[in-house]
Structures are given as structure tokens and as C-alpha cells.
Amino acid sequence: MVALKQELEQLLSVALARLAGTLLPDAVDPRAIVIERTRDSANGDFASNVAMRLAKAAGLAPRTLAQAIVEQIPATPRVLRCEVAGAGFINFYLAGDAQAQVVRQVHELGDAFGRNASGADRKIIVEFVSSNPTGPLHVGHGRHGAFGASVSNLLAANGWQVHREYYINDAGRQMDILAASIWLRYLEACGERFTFPANGYKGEYIRDIAADLLQHEGDSLQRAEGELFGNLPPDEPEGGDKDTYIDALIVRARSLIGEDGFRRVLDLGLSAILGDIEQDLGEFGVTFDRWYSERSLADNGAIDRALHRLAQHDHVYEKDGALWFRATAFGDDKDRVVVRDNGIKTYFASDIAYHLDKRERGFDVLLDILGSDHHGYVARVRAGLDAMGEPGSSLDALLVQFVTLYRGGEKAQMSTRSGEFITLRELRNEVGNDACRFFYVMRGNDQHLDFDLELAKSRSNDNPVYYIQYAHARVASVLKQLESKGHTYDGALGLANLALLNSVHESAVLTALDRYPEIIVLAGANRAPHTLVHYLRELANSFHTYYNAEQFIVDDAALRNARLSLVLAVQQVVRNGLGLLGVSAPDTM
RNA sequence: GCGGCUGUAGCUCAGUUGGAUAGAGCGUCUGGCUACGAACCAGAAGGCCGGGAGUUCGAAUCUCUCCAGCCGCACCA
Numbered sequence: 001m002v003a004l005k006q007e008l009e010q011l012l013s014v015a016l017a018r019l020a021g022t023l024l025p026d027a028v029d030p031r032a033i034v035i036e037r038t039r040d041s042a043n044g045d046f047a048s049n050v051a052m053r054l055a056k057a058a059g060l061a062p063r064t065l066a067q068a069i070v071e072q073i074p075a076t077p078r079v080l081r082c083e084v085a086g087a088g089f090i091n092f093y094l095a096g097d098a099q100a101q102v103v104r105q106v107h108e109l110g111d112a113f114g115r116n117a118s119g120a121d122r123k124i125i126v127e128f129v130s131s132n133p134t135g136p137l138h139v140g141h142g143r144h145g146a147f148g149a150s151v152s153n154l155l156a157a158n159g160w161q162v163h164r165e166y167y168i169n170d171a172g173r174q175m176d177i178l179a180a181s182i183w184l185r186y187l188e189a190c191g192e193r194f195t196f197p198a199n200g201y202k203g204e205y206i207r208d209i210a211a212d213l214l215q216h217e218g219d220s221l222q223r224a225e226g227e228l229f230g231n232l233p234p235d236e237p238e239g240g241d242k243d244t245y246i247d248a249l250i251v252r253a254r255s256l257i258g259e260d261g262f263r264r265v266l267d268l269g270l271s272a273i274l275g276d277i278e279q280d281l282g283e284f285g286v287t288f289d290r291w292y293s294e295r296s297l298a299d300n301g302a303i304d305r306a307l308h309r310l311a312q313h314d315h316v317y318e319k320d321g322a323l324w325f326r327a328t329a330f331g332d333d334k335d336r337v338v339v340r341d342n343g344i345k346t347y348f349a350s351d352i353a354y355h356l357d358k359r360e361r362g363f364d365v366l367l368d369i370l371g372s373d374h375h376g377y378v379a380r381v382r383a384g385l386d387a388m389g390e391p392g393s394s395l396d397a398l399l400v401q402f403v404t405l406y407r408g409g410e411k412a413q414m415s416t417r418s419g420e421f422i423t424l425r426e427l428r429n430e431v432g433n434d435a436c437r438f439f440y441v442m443r444g445n446d447q448h449l450d451f452d453l454e455l456a457k458s459r460s461n462d463n464p465v466y467y468i469q470y471a472h473a474r475v476a477s478v479l480k481q482l483e484s485k486g487h488t489y490d491g492a493l494g495l496a497n498l499a500l501l502n503s504v505h506e507s508a509v510l511t512a513l514d515r516y517p518e519i520i521v522l523a524g525a526n527r528a529p530h531t532l533v534h535y536l537r538e539l540a541n542s543f544h545t546y547y548n549a550e551q552f553i554v555d556d557a558a559l560r561n562a563r564l565s566l567v568l569a570v571q572q573v574v575r576n577g578l579g580l581l582g583v584s585a586p587d588t589m
Numbered sequence: 590g591c592g593g594c595u596g597u598a599g600c601u602c603a604g605u606u607g608g609a610u611a612g613a614g615c616g617u618c619u620g621g622c623u624a625c626g627a628a629c630c631a632g633a634a635g636g637c638c639g640g641g642a643g644u645u646c647g648a649a650u651c652u653c654u655c656c657a658g659c660c661g662c663a664c665c666a
Binding site for chain 1: 591592593594595601602603604605606607608609610612613614615621624625626627628629630631645646647659660661662663664665666
């Protein structure tokens with residue numbers, strides 16, 4: 001069955017075609033045909049502004065043109081009438097039972113109701129979270145996880161082939177600092193005493209990994225405190241530079257326990273932390289098709305291939321001992337170093353290699369979900385893709401703004417390095433997965449998020465997630481009640497009597513149901529899960545209003561079953577919508 | 590200085606490619622359970638859509654400009 005909106009668009013385009021060559025110019029741009037839902041039912045159910053848009057080209061007053069169009073609109077059973085209103089709107093009034101047919105559709109399609117093919121089976125890779133594996137996830141990463149997962153679900157519902165990926169930054173200096181931090185805690189566990197570096201990772205989880213290291217390695221990696229700290233530059237508290245100090249410490253560590261020993265420490269830490277992250281996200285309902293290692297790019301030569309490709313096209317040059325990519329030739333602000341004067345390739349080099357690899361894997365769209373502080377980097381990677389002969393426009397980035405956590409009225413601060421932060425796991429344990437997933441996607445990604453712990457925890461009428469879940473549970477409760485009153489639901493009878501659903505409350509619910517497929521398309525196209533959140537609230541509201549206004553379980557079997565088929569459709573749509581958000585739809589609460 | 594995001598009711602925020610009288614939640618005030626779950630519902634009050642200019646039949650939405658806040662502008666990742 002064609003959706004009402006599409007049918008109306010079809011009617012309009014027929015009418016316009018009939019006027020082409022007489023009142024209207026030959027061809028009417030199909031984009032001019034816009035059908036909207038009316039805000040006020042006094043203006044009918046749907047409206048079009050097409051006459052106002054075309055009035056100038058036709059050389060007619062909008063209302064005159066509108067009248068001419070109305071006269072050419074073919075009659076159809078689902079439309080009662082259409083008329084000219086206001087400045088030149090064409091308002092459509094639906095036949096009484098036309099909108100009730102959506103109930104039949106929901107029952108027929110079930111979980112598939114709302115899914116569509118607007119994505120045209122294109123391949124998209126969604127990269128999100130991609131947190132440095134140097135510590136547990138905190139509440140900011142939680143937003144990325146919830147948002148990325150919901151956007152991915154929405155895209156899949158719109159017929160995209162979606163691949164979810166986590167990029168592991170397992171190469172580079174941060175990992176070295178992590179390994180050094182673990183090793184130092186290990187030495188402490190061995191009984192050595194010293195001052196921990198200012199720039200080391202100080203979180204408690206480092207000690208846990210160190211204890212694990214001690215169990216695996218015994219004292220084989222133990223070195224005396226004197227060997228370790230002799231002849232090092234001063235750390236920050238001694239008036240030195242914390243970066244210089246920790247780098248020197250890393251060099252010393254490597255020479256004392258060997259490249260091999262250092263790598264064992266690093267790998268143990270990496271797998272422990274990554275395992276923790278994967279488990280945390282998994283419990284949160286956030287899963288990935290692939291965890292992609294940055295280190296593997298260097299190991300398998302992908303970075304060299306990318307650099308070679310740039311060089312082939314003459315987009316690199318040497319300056320000050322470093323190798324530069326001529327990014328300014330591709331719209332970036334400045335040229336970028338890809339190989340440093342010390343011979344080490346930059347993060348940017350592996351990044352363009354990674355994005356080249358995404359293209360080579362056949363993805364049409366590369367969607368990166370990034371922290372808003374990374375926005376400058378988008379132009380750079382696009383420039384890199386263009387320079388390598390891939391369209392930079394295939395890279396699509398969504399920037400997620402920061403999360404501020406409030407406990408009561410007070411701000412909770414966070415910092416990974418100091419180890420004082422609220423982890424995602426702690427948040428989930430305190431608030432619950434459903435409320436977390438919901439709160440994280442309640443706002444648009446470019447909106448700062450104030451996450452109020454007390455509100456999210458409250459099992460009260462203040463909490464919007466329960467409002468929606470309650471609608472689902474209420475329907476389940478109605479069915480139980482139905483049984484206890486000795487009835488059973490007769491679906492066929494209900495669907496045969498949909499025309500009985502004609503009260504204002506029923507009409508409001510039907511309209512809400514009918515909107516769902518449009519919302520899925522819109523939320524997917526805009527990558528905006530919060531659109532779905534707001535919609536679900538409105539759907540739940542229309543249901544709760546209906547529930548309070550009318551009895552569903554009435555004596556008249558035809559009416560009773562028609563109403564039950566309606567509320568069951570509501571339950572189905574709530575379940576579908578919450579499913580895309582990763583929120584459960586419970587039968588009891 | 591350059592770039593990105595943000596500014597809408599007391600608070601937190603929606604508002605689709607420009608459409609009819611700018612919406613919701615919370616908070617405040619007033620009502621509603623002998624009812625299928627009151628985790629609910631109904632009603633009221635509350636607005637120069639940051640300021641100004643422009644584009645046009647029509648602007649919260651597009652353009653310019655100014656103001657305010659957050660974030661970037663590495664041979665870090």
C-alpha cells in the first residue's frame with residue numbers, strides 16, 4: 001500500500017502535468033511538489049504550497065493558480081476533498097477511514113514497519129568511539145557509542161549497507177606512555193620506591209594491569225630504581241618539562257628491559273584495556289563489525305602505499321628534514337607533515353592510509369563520528385583523499401559536542417590523565433543502560449549535552465525514557481486485562497473494523513503512526529536520532545491521551561478489537577523505534 | 590586573527606527543502622483515579638526566535654554585519 005503522502009504527491013503531479021503548456025510552463029520541476037502535514041486540522045490533513053511556488057512563473061495570482069490545480073486533481077477514494085485556503089495553499093481532507101489503514105500496514109509489516117530502501121543499498125562505513133586504548137571509557141565516549149550505534153541502526157533501517165568500525169589507536173607515543181606507566185606500577189608492586197611521573201597514567205586500572213603483569217612475568221622485568229632514574233632530565237614538579245621527562249623515561253625503559261620486554265608490557269596493557277572497552281560497549285548494546293588496528297597499517301605497508309600514491313602524483317615535498325603533503329593544493333589551511341625529521345610517520349599519515357583503505361574496501365560513504373575538537377582534521381583527510389585520487393566528498397563527518405555531567409546541581413569534572421573521572425561503566429551501573437542510551441541521543445550531536453544523573457536515575461514522571469516505555473507496558477497490561485475479563489484479541493475482526501476508529505483521539509494516534517516511516521527517512525537522512533526520540537514522545541503522548549479518554553475493552557466486539565488493533569500497532573511502533581535507539585521495550589515496569 | 594558549533598518560554602531543548610496563530614518537557618498555578626497501571630491525562634500563565642540590515646507574496650529557517658559562549662588552529666594522537 002502506498003503511503004498517503006506519496007499518493008497525494010502523485011495526485012498533484014498529475015494535476016500539474018495537465019496544466020503544463022497552458023497555465024504552466026512546459027515542465028514542472030518535481031521538487032516543486034511538496035506535501036506537508038498540516039499543523040492545524042482546521043487546514044485539513046495535508047497541504048501543499050505548490051501554487052505559491054509556481055505563481056510567479058505562471059504569471060498568476062497564487063489563489064487563482066491553486067484553484068486551477070485543484071480542479072485538475074483526480075478523484076480518489078482516500079481523499080474526501082481538496083480546497084484552496086489562505087494565501088494559496090491547497091488543503092487535502094482525507095476520507096474517514098483512509099488513515100486507519102496504517103494500522104493494517106503496521107500489523108502486516110511488524111518489525112519491518114518503517115524500514116525502507118531510501119539508502120539504495122549503498123555501502124557506508126561508520127567509524128565511531130575510536131577512543132585511545134589508554135584507559136576505560138568515560139561518559140563522553142558513551143555519547144559517541146550511543147550516537148554512533150543509533151545512527152548506524154537508522155541508516156540500516158533506511159536500506160544502507162552499514163559497516164560499524166572502531167579504529168584502535170594502538171601506535172604512537174600515547175601507547176609508549178601507557179606501557180611506561182604500567183611498567184612503573186609493576187616496579188612499585190615489586191617493592192621499588194620512586195615518584196611517579198607527572199605525565200604518566202595515574203588511574204587505578206594501571207595498577208590492576210601491573211598486578212597482572214607481575215603474575216605473568218614474575219620479577220623478570222624488574223630493574224633497580226637507581227638504574228632507572230639516573231641521569232634523567234627533571235620532571236615537572238622539579239621545574240622540568242613533563243613531556244621531555246616522560247620521553248626520556250620511555251627511552252630508558254626500552255634500553256633496560258629491551259624492545260621485546262617493552263612490547264610485552266605494551267601488548268598486555270593494550271589487550272587488557274581493549275578487552276575492557278569492548279566488554280563495556282557490548283554490555284551497552286554497542287557492537288562493531290571490526291576493530292581496526294592502526295598498528296596494522298604500518299605493519300602491512302598500507303601507510304607506505306598511501307605515501308607512495310601521494311608522491312606519484314607529486315603532492316609531497318621535503319622541507320626542514322621532514323616530508324610534507326601539499327594539502328593547501330586541496331583546500332586545507334596549511335601543508336601537513338607526513339614523515340617527521342626523525343623518520344617517524346605522523347598520525348596523519350596513518351589516517352589518510354586508513355581512509356584510503358576504507359575506499360579500497362568499497363565503501364561509498366565514509367562516515368566519521370568525531371569529537372567536536374577534531375573538526376579541523378576533516379579538511380585535512382578530505383585533502384588527502386582527493387590527492388590520492390579518491391573523492392574527498394565521500395568523507396562525511398559528524399562532530400559530537402561534549403557531555404557535561406551533573407550530579408544534583410553540581411558539575412562532575414573529568415580527566416583521563418589524573419585518573420579522576422566517572423567511567424561509562426559506573427554511569428551505566430548507576431543510571432541503567434536504557435536511560436543512558438536514551439539521554440545520550442536526546443539532543444542533536446552538535447548540541448552540548450547536559451547529562452543530569454539525578455533526572456536519568458529518577459523513576460518518576462520527570463524521566464522521558466519511562467514515559468515512552470510506559471506506553472509499551474500499558475498496552476501489554478491492557479492485553480493481560482483483556483484475558484482476565486475473559487476475552488481474546490481477534491485481529492481479523494479488529495482490522496475489518498478500522499473505520500470505527502474515528503474519534504479525535506484515535507485520529508491523533510493514527511496520524512502519529514502514519515508519520516513513523518517519514519520520521520525514519522528524515523532521521524536517517526539527517527543522521528539525527530534525536531528526531532526519532534522526539535517523535536516517540538509524541539506518539540506516546542497521543543497514546544496516553546487516548547488511554548485516558550476512552551476505554552479499549554468495551555462490550556462491542558467490533559469496536560473493542562478495532563481499538564486493540566490500534567493500540568497494538570502503537571506498541572509495535574514504539575518497540576521498533578526504541579529498538580533503533582538501543583532501548584528496551586518492557587511489558588512491565 | 591582564521592575556522593567550526595551554539596544563542597528560541599524561568600530552566601533544558603524541538604522546529605523538515607523558507608509556509609498558515611513559533612512547539613514540547615520540566616518548573617509554577619488549577620483540575621481529574623469505585624477506571625484497561627495516576628511512571629498517566631486535561632486546562633492556564635509564560636516569547637522582540639541574541640541585536641541590526643537585506644532577499645520576497647512570506648524568514649526562527651537564506652545572505653551580510655555586530656554581540657556573547659564553547660571548541661579547534663602541531664614534525665601530539
